[in-house]
Amino acid sequence: MTAAQVFSDLSAWQVMAWGLVFFSALYLIGGLGMTALTRFLLKRGIGRVLDTRPLKPDQLRREWRQSFHSILVFGLGMVVPWGFVQLGWAHFAIAPSGWQIAIEIWVLLIWNDVHFWINHRLLHTRWFKRFHGDHHRSVVVTPWSTYSFHPIEAMMLGNVILLPMVLHDFAFWSLASVPVFSIFLNAVGHANYDFFPHVGPRHPLAASRRHHLHHARPAGNYGFALAFMDRLMRSEADPLPPRAAPGRPAA
Template sequence: MTTGIPPLDILLEKGPFIFAFDFGRYLIAASITFAIVWGLRRSSIKARKIQSREATAADMRREVLQSLQSAMVYTLGAAFLVWGTQNGIFKWFNGSFGLATDLLILVAIVIAHDAYFYWAHRTMHHPSLFKYFHRAHHRSITPTPWAAYSFAIPEAVVMFMFVPIWQFFVPTPGWVMFTWLNFQIIRNAMGHAGFEFFPRWWLSTPLTSWINTTVHHDLHHNGGFNTNYGLYFTWWDKWMGTENANYHAKFAEVVGRDGKQVEDAVAVYR
């Protein structure tokens, strides 16, 4: 027996707020990342732009429109999530378990989402599924931050489904979910930025080499279609043998360009 507000009424009542929040955080993350890249491309490290090809205005317009479509899917899904929470299907916790426990849950959701993303993403690359689920996203050969949510409707559904699966098993404080949602979109925008932000030593130390760079995902869009499926970390790609063989060399080449520019400028000056 179900109780509470019916899903359609939830959608009508809360849908505009849910949509504004979800599409708004996408716009904020993508806009800020785009602005940062715009500025860095006019700085001394401008050569860190990964591809020589430029994304067109049509590319970015398509990415924004598809992201708008994804936000609509997420709004529908969130209405179902609210209904399920009211009926005890999904676990929502309005308080706190204490800072230490809350932080452990935050770390757990990031790790779990990375695993979910890897396997869902890799599955959508199967030839029988790719056309219907993932081809729309791969129209961005030279992605921009606007591609963060640039999905076909079936892929948007797959991406959303992590949340109800997680909340079916784990009662999660609201601030933890809010933090993860914003961390997720920021990292997604960075992964599609087309510009490498991380320092040269990033892949040279075990403390950071397992954290994805922009080059890692950019290779997936251009030059490594069946490699580099991970979102936050490189663990699953390493374990499953799907990391692009040229990843480390490409990263070194991209982050080395700014140093080469300085050397060239000094040589000319002399």
């Protein structure tokens, strides 16, 4: 029996239970893994911390509490794509090849950035910004900021696979890869660490620097891991002047 068949045969309660386990594991692995990685690199003089200011006293507790709510939204929300399959609105690809899965993951990676830019830009409008303020309370970001959302924001960002599912019969593992690469790239973006200081700001390897700038100067850099949507929509954030750059002492 394939993974797609197993998923389809689960009950709604089982889908939600496994969803909670899945997203809890992703959050813990992402947070602990990225924290360990940046400490390892810092000790060896590779890369640099972007903002050296201390965290607010209650920041980590707040991020964990808000992330717990997001995990509930993401985990329980797994019943929605499961419901699409049960209703016949979406189907999984039958016996997909490795090349098909690889191409689908690449397409979903690009779509993830488009979807994120659209929803993130909405979250910075006057109608939705009250739901995004919780996330921006983390000015000095941490890997634990990745799921630190208001539940409304979590629902907006968490529906990324629904439209692709009804437009194309994706492989089960292609769809399952979305939350996996999403948590990894999200943890990179919130690592407060410049892994590749010598690359330009539009380079794919400068994602952490771009998102760090968004938290420091929210009017711009609405993209996720890549820079193409901000370039296309002309929404790149202006760089901080040297005297105002977090983590850099004033002259």
